[in-house]
Amino acid sequence: MTVHKGRGFACINYPIGMNLGGDPSQALVHATPDGKFMVTLSAIDLGQGMKSVTRQIAAEALGVPIADVYVDTADSDTGPHDMGSFASRGTHRMGNAVIRAATEARRAMLDAAADELEVNASDLETDGHGNIQVKGAPSRAITIEDTAIAAQFKQGRTLSGRGIFLIPPSEADPNTGEMSPVTCFAHAALVVDLEVDDETGEVTVIEINSAYEVGRALNEKLVEQQLIGGAWMGISHALYETTEPYYPDRSHAPGDFVEYLQPSPGDVATHNIAVLERPAEDAPYGGKGPGEMCANPVLPAVANAIYDAVGVRCDRLPITPEKILRGIQNNGGAQPKGAL
Structure with a gap:
């Protein structure tokens, strides 16, 4: 022996992923009346960390603390469309969709805060700790919670966003049919x-x-x-x-x-x-x-x-x-x- x-x-x-009709993913983001944000997906967390990563991505794009973001991986009846948790595509496709949805929700949030502070939305920034402040004048600020309350009960607007990401179709070689299904x-x-x-x-x-x-x-x-x-x-x-x-x-x-x-x-x-x-x-x-x-x-x-x-x-x-x-x-x- x-x-x-x-x-x-x-x-x-x-x-990463595959170009099946653009391999699209969609995401929805909306604020609750107390200034928290809910991310709704149809991508499934199989234990790979989908919820954690999309939560981080949404918080970064919104400019809010991670603790104020929640992720709901719903299903095909209640959630936006997603191609599925396969082909190692989750972070890339869904992450991009979340950024787009969160960016749209952030614009709505800054618009609502601008009305309360009587400034232009372009003059505002988030501090990452739950506040929206005037650039260069942090003492002029409003909390995201108060912004959400004002939007919901005073201004009559929603703080929400929609996002979709898909990759452009690859051109196929007319002689060989060769193409690239991914980016x-x-x-x-x-x-x-x-x-x-x-x-x-x-x-x-x-x-x-x-x-x-x-x-x-x-x-x-x-x-x-x-x-x-x-x-x-x-x-x-x-x-x-x-x-x-x-x-x-x-x-x-x-x-x-x-x-x-x-x-x-x-x-x-x-x-x-x-x-x-x-x-x-x-x-x-x-x-x-x-x-x-x-x-x-x-x-x-x-x-x-x-x-x-x-x-x-x-x-x-x-x-x-x-x-x-x-x-x-x-x-x-x-x-x-x-x-x-």
């Missing part, structure tokens, strides 16, 4: 170090080192956690998970999550991450979001590391101990490639 070390590398450029890409490079036992076929992931270019990390902790969780999901797909291990024969499919093979928290390996920020011109405050790019490069990196360790090239997932042992047997023994 010998435990062989292997190292695998993979890199990816991932398209920006995210990028990643990842290295996996692991060990393979040539007697049992067992794989142990030792360490992951990665670099992700996400445009701009709008919420650093959310980005970090998504990258860590997504990478481990990639490990799980590469080595463990399958609903139909003998497809198309379903006789051995797991009946529930007790039987479904996946790594436990105790199996999580060390993951060192470098987040590279290259703000995208058409992204909300430069952020593109990591999305599916978290997991995608992990699978080929694991396959490459196993090949490096014992010389077995697996092209079907998951890469089980059985497949590795059969590969070693067919090769006449382990054949380390020696990258480490």
